Amino acid sequence: MANAIQPSRKEEIKPPVVHVGVVGWIRKNLFNNWLNSLLTVVTVFLLLKTVPPFVRWAFIDSVWNTPAQACRHATGACWSIIPHNYRFIIFGFFPYNLQWRPLLAMIMLFVLLFFSQNRKHWKKSLAYSWIAGLFIMGLLLKGGLFGLKSVESTQWGGLVLTLLLSVFGLTAAYPLGVVLALGRQSKMPAVKTLCIVYIEMIRGVPLISLLFMASIIFPLFLPEGVTINKIIRAQAAIILFTAAYIAEVVRGGLQAMAKGQYEAAESMGLNYYQTMRLIILPQALKIVIPPTVSILISAFKDTSLVVIIALYDLLKTTQTVLSDPRWLGYSREAYIFVAIIYFLGCFSMSNYSRKLEKELSRGD
Amino acid sequence: MDKEPTAPAGQGLSQELIIEIIDMHKWFGDFHVLQGIDLSVHKQERIVICGPSGSGKSTLIRCINRLEEHQRGRIVVDGIELTSNIKNIEKIRTEVGMVFQHFNLFPHLSIIENLTLGPIWVRKTPKKEAEETAMYYLEKVHIAEQAKKYPGQLSGGQQQRVAIARSLCMNPKVMLFDEPTSALDPEMIKEVLDVMIELAQEGMTMIVVTHEMGFAKSVAHRVLFMDSGQIVEGNTPEEFFENPRHDRTKLFLSQILH
Ligand SMILES: Nc1ncnc2c1ncn2[C@@H]1O[C@H](COP(=O)(O)OP(=O)(O)O)[C@@H](O)[C@H]1O
Ligand SMILES: [Mg+2]
Numbered sequence: 258m259a260n261a262i263q264p265s266r267k268e269e270i271k272p273p274v275v276h277v278g279v280v281g282w283i284r285k286n287l288f289n290n291w292l293n294s295l296l297t298v299v300t301v302f303l304l305l306k307t308v309p310p311f312v313r314w315a316f317i318d319s320v321w322n323t324p325a326q327a328c329r330h331a332t333g334a335c336w337s338i339i340p341h342n343y344r345f346i347i348f349g350f351f352p353y354n355l356q357w358r359p360l361l362a363m364i365m366l367f368v369l370l371f372f373s374q375n376r377k378h379w380k381k382s383l384a385y386s387w388i389a390g391l392f393i394m395g396l397l398l399k400g401g402l403f404g405l406k407s408v409e410s411t412q413w414g415g416l417v418l419t420l421l422l423s424v425f426g427l428t429a430a431y432p433l434g435v436v437l438a439l440g441r442q443s444k445m446p447a448v449k450t451l452c453i454v455y456i457e458m459i460r461g462v463p464l465i466s467l468l469f470m471a472s473i474i475f476p477l478f479l480p481e482g483v484t485i486n487k488i489i490r491a492q493a494a495i496i497l498f499t500a501a502y503i504a505e506v507v508r509g510g511l512q513a514m515a516k517g518q519y520e521a522a523e524s525m526g527l528n529y530y531q532t533m534r535l536i537i538l539p540q541a542l543k544i545v546i547p548p549t550v551s552i553l554i555s556a557f558k559d560t561s562l563v564v565i566i567a568l569y570d571l572l573k574t575t576q577t578v579l580s581d582p583r584w585l586g587y588s589r590e591a592y593i594f595v596a597i598i599y600f601l602g603c604f605s606m607s608n609y610s611r612k613l614e615k616e617l618s619r620g621d
Numbered sequence: 622m623d624k625e626p627t628a629p630a631g632q633g634l635s636q637e638l639i640i641e642i643i644d645m646h647k648w649f650g651d652f653h654v655l656q657g658i659d660l661s662v663h664k665q666e667r668i669v670i671c672g673p674s675g676s677g678k679s680t681l682i683r684c685i686n687r688l689e690e691h692q693r694g695r696i697v698v699d700g701i702e703l704t705s706n707i708k709n710i711e712k713i714r715t716e717v718g719m720v721f722q723h724f725n726l727f728p729h730l731s732i733i734e735n736l737t738l739g740p741i742w743v744r745k746t747p748k749k750e751a752e753e754t755a756m757y758y759l760e761k762v763h764i765a766e767q768a769k770k771y772p773g774q775l776s777g778g779q780q781q782r783v784a785i786a787r788s789l790c791m792n793p794k795v796m797l798f799d800e801p802t803s804a805l806d807p808e809m810i811k812e813v814l815d816v817m818i819e820l821a822q823e824g825m826t827m828i829v830v831t832h833e834m835g836f837a838k839s840v841a842h843r844v845l846f847m848d849s850g851q852i853v854e855g856n857t858p859e860e861f862f863e864n865p866r867h868d869r870t871k872l873f874l875s876q877i878l879h
Binding site for chain 1: 686688707711712714715717718719721723725726727728729738739742743787788791
């Protein structure tokens with residue numbers, strides 16, 4: 258008897274199946290109280306007002322690859338500005354017939370980035386590939402060796418310059434920031450003070466003023482005849498600036514570490530560097546991945562500030578195209594194009610950080 | 622107050638000293654936390670330290686591997702005096718294993734990596750050999766099948782056994798335990814104590830801060846009672862539990878043995 262009623266009892270315990278359906282879902286999520294209903298109505302109204310006209314402008318009435326004059330008659334977007342000018346937007350003043358070189362450099366960069374995504378590839382060989390890769394990329398841009406014609410760095414620009422500033426900027430700022438954070442925690446008063454002063458001073462000024470200093474004030478202190486490339490000066494300003502912010506984020510991660518971790522590491526005889534490298538930093542840096550990536554993303558976007566010291570980054574080359582009388586007035590199209598490029602960069606960074614965070618969290 | 626000379630070590634112990642603490646004082650700011658500690662530990666001797674919370678037990682054993690710095694007196698471990706010489710401190714730390722109340726495993730490393738880290742980086746043992754040693758000790762603490770897991774996936778008792786194995790991998794001459802079972806659920810205390818008893822039977826020199834009086838009775842050569850930063854009395858377990866000499870000891874024992 259007892260056995261006979263078992264199956265029916267089992268069924269009772271199953272979770273109740275809930276059928277909601279589309280209407281049920283809409284009611285539950287969009288109209289569950291008067292405020293939500295109101296918001297839904299307003300949102301739908303706004304979407305109806307904006308999306309169809311935008312689609313019409315961008316895709317239906319638009320022209321894609323016509324001479325500039327044809328655009329004057331189109332009622333929609335004039336995307337033709339992009340195919341006619343993309344090489345200037347991407348390569349700036351790089352000599353036209355040599356533009357395969359920065360193109361190749363960018364492809365190398367993307368291949369390397371793609372390979373570095375996978376943590377399984379994080380070995381010595383990858384580090385060597387990066388060193389070799391960066392060297393070859395530099396060679397491709399600069400030329401002057403192996404029969405490559407030399408190209409002055411004043412001619413570098415566009416997306417190439419933006420990528421150059423960001424990749425070097427971010428990869429150099431991160432370790433520098435970590436070192437500063439460790440310095441700020443140091444027991445040596447001189448080191449500690451130096452780091453605090455540095456971090457607080459940098460954080461106390463906007464990036465623009467650092468860029469101005471790098472481009473205008475700094476050269477005044479150089480001995481006569483010595484000049485330092487403007488790109489390098491801007492690069493240094495970006496690195497120094499970003500590092501200070503990273504340092505503060507990393508410090509937060511260090512403070513979140515339990516004292517027991519230091520004690521366990523020290524009590525087995527690990528020295529300071531081993532303790533930091535093997536125990537503390539791997540955990541602390543992992544905790545602060547989200548805020549670190551926020552900083553890296555904003556640093557990537559902030560590279561566009563170099564326009565104020567007359568470097569032709571992606572945004573500046575785009576603006577230059579827009580000052581061409583033939584393309585005057587198509588700024589919406591051009592800026593949407595640039596926005597998409599920036600978005601792709603930022604989005605892949607935040608996507609990757611989420612993936613990395615997930616992978617690293619298997620331990621806890 | 623007058624200090625009792627602590628009872629001589631039990632028979633059959635080596636006369637060689639491994640730890641010698643002479644008139645050691647420590648302050649936290651103005652707070653005189655250790656007020657003249659004298660303690661000699663022979664090789665293979667097992668000492669249990671008990672006493673009320675805040676009496677300085679943890680601070681005392683943390684001074685032995687310099688997690689805390691003493692300010693007066695001397696501490697000599699394995700013939701090396703503890704000074705601010707960082708090389709000496711690191712040397713001593715490799716010879717002294719420590720097990721903490723809260724295990725302090727490294728959560729980002731697997732169990733086996735937790736165990737091989739010290740040997741590989743401090744003792745410069747080849748990885749393969751370090752892993753073999755690690756597996757040997759994991760088997761010893763009955764947990765070899767968990768080698769590939771991460772600390773967060775283990776129970777408290779298992780984690781503490783891993784922590785003990787981690788210390789043993791460094792092949793220490795002395796093991797310090799700071800209330801190794803007091804953060805554990807009751808059903809896990811025994812598995813950890815069993816491991817410690819096995820360790821004792823193999824002749825490890827141990828200083829254990831604990832209130833597990835059964836453990837003290839069965840393995841300790843000496844039980845010390847600390848109060849207000851002093852070692853109030855120390856004796857063989859039989860004498861200590863049967864005939865406590867000081868009122869404070871009697872009071873304490875009556876509180877924990879009911
Ligand atoms: N880092 C510290 N700073 C200041 N006071 C401390 C510190 N560590 C411990 N103390 C104090 O020292 C006393 C002894 O602590 P502790 O050695 O942990 O005692 P026990 O382990 O016997 O409970 C306590 O009163 C405690 O509050
Ligand atoms: Mg304690």
